[in-house]
Amino acid sequence: xxxxxxxxxxxxxxxxxxxxxxxxxxxxxxxxxxxxxxxxxxxxxxxxxxxxxxxxxxxxxxxxxxxxxxxxxxxxxxxxxxxxxxxxxxxxxxxxxxxxxxxxxxxxxxxxxxxxxxxxxxxxxxxxxxxxxxxxxxxxxxxxxxxxxxxxxxxxxxxxxxxxxxxxxxxxxxxxxxxxxxxxxxxxxxxxxxxxxxxxxxxxxxxxxxxxxxxxxxxxxxxxxxxxxxxxxxxxxxxxxxxxxxxxxxxxxxxxxxxxxxxxxxxxxxxxxxxxxx
Numbered sequence: 001x002x003x004x005x006x007x008x009x010x011x012x013x014x015x016x017x018x019x020x021x022x023x024x025x026x027x028x029x030x031x032x033x034x035x036x037x038x039x040x041x042x043x044x045x046x047x048x049x050x051x052x053x054x055x056x057x058x059x060x061x062x063x064x065x066x067x068x069x070x071x072x073x074x075x076x077x078x079x080x081x082x083x084x085x086x087x088x089x090x091x092x093x094x095x096x097x098x099x100x101x102x103x104x105x106x107x108x109x110x111x112x113x114x115x116x117x118x119x120x121x122x123x124x125x126x127x128x129x130x131x132x133x134x135x136x137x138x139x140x141x142x143x144x145x146x147x148x149x150x151x152x153x154x155x156x157x158x159x160x161x162x163x164x165x166x167x168x169x170x171x172x173x174x175x176x177x178x179x180x181x182x183x184x185x186x187x188x189x190x191x192x193x194x195x196x197x198x199x200x201x202x203x204x205x206x207x208x209x210x211x212x213x214x215x216x217x218x219x220x221x222x223x224x225x226x227x228x229x230x231x232x233x234x235x236x237x238x239x240x241x242x243x244x245x246x247x248x249x250x251x252x253x254x255x256x257x258x259x260x261x262x263x264x265x266x267x268x269x270x271x272x273x274x275x276x277x278x
Contacts, residue, residue, distance in 0.1 A: 002238060002272050003215045005031055006062065006206045007223040009042040009054075010188070012242060013265045020054050027266040028059065030273055037213060041066070041202040043186075043194050043228050045102040045158065047141035064102055065186055065228045066205030067157035067196045076104065078208055080197045081155035083182055090159065091148045093175060097168055099161050100142075103154040108146040113139060119162065159195040188226035189246070203231035221272065223265045225249050240268060 007013040015021050031038040039060035044050060046063035061070045069078035087101065091110075098119065101108045109116065113136075120135050143150075163169040172193065176185050186201060187194045202224070210220050221238040224230075225245035233239040233252040241253035242260040250256050258264035 002221045003219045049140035062205045064158040066202040101156045102158040108151045161193040186228040201231040203235040
């Protein structure tokens with residue numbers, strides 16, 4: 001019997017607009033109505049506005065690739081920040097580059113909002129008429145053009161970077177290699193960087209939450225589609241990837257289901273709940 005359901009968000013649980021809707025939220029409610037637990041397990045920072053926008057504020061949340069877990073009341077029950085000396089070194093070596101440093105309440109960006117929006121457009125993000133997702137929605141919890149000294153006042157759990165300049169990209173690869181004992185890069189997709197403290201990943205975080213809730217690992221079901229889901233998919237025997245997942249994610253998962261755009265994750269959760277009732 002499955003008692004804990006953990007799912008990645010983008011291209012996994014969420015709809016084609018990268019948002020929740022009535023079908024997804026009704027699925028999460030059905031889990032809770034059965035006395036079971038749902039948690040997202042995402043690379044997103046899940047700060048206040050984002051959690052509210054997704055309507056998942058009364059659930060456990062695993063964010064920043066497993067660097068933080070909050071309970072349904074919003075209290076942090078698990079956190080693994082990056083060493084501040086490493087953050088300071090990164091700020092010095094990559095001064096002026098487009099880096100985002102995610103803390104527990106805000107993401108501190110070294111660039112401006114206008115530059116960030118321009119980058120989204122350059123990467124192909126299109127705001128379609130009638131689509132509720134707007135680029136600016138992604139940045140409601142950001143503090144832009146943040147000075148180094150302000151960033152260093154806060155615990156930082158994740159560094160995000162999309163380095164388009166080949167020389168800067170290579171320098172950051174070398175920086176990560178020189179810190180492989182303390183940092184890990186687990187991007188959803190290349191060529192982005194999603195850097196956390198070493199040994200931080202969604203699989204470890206889900207295992208912690210299961211133990212915290214006294215739920216055996218064989219009663220955990222996980223869903224994921226990309227590079228930051230690999231450990232989670234490998235660790236749990238009840239692991240699922242949607243058809244649109246990366247090839248390696250599907251190889252690591254024990255089961256492959258339909259496309260995320262067809263609500264395959266919500267349908268699989270509902271199927272499991274129905275089976276448990278028989």
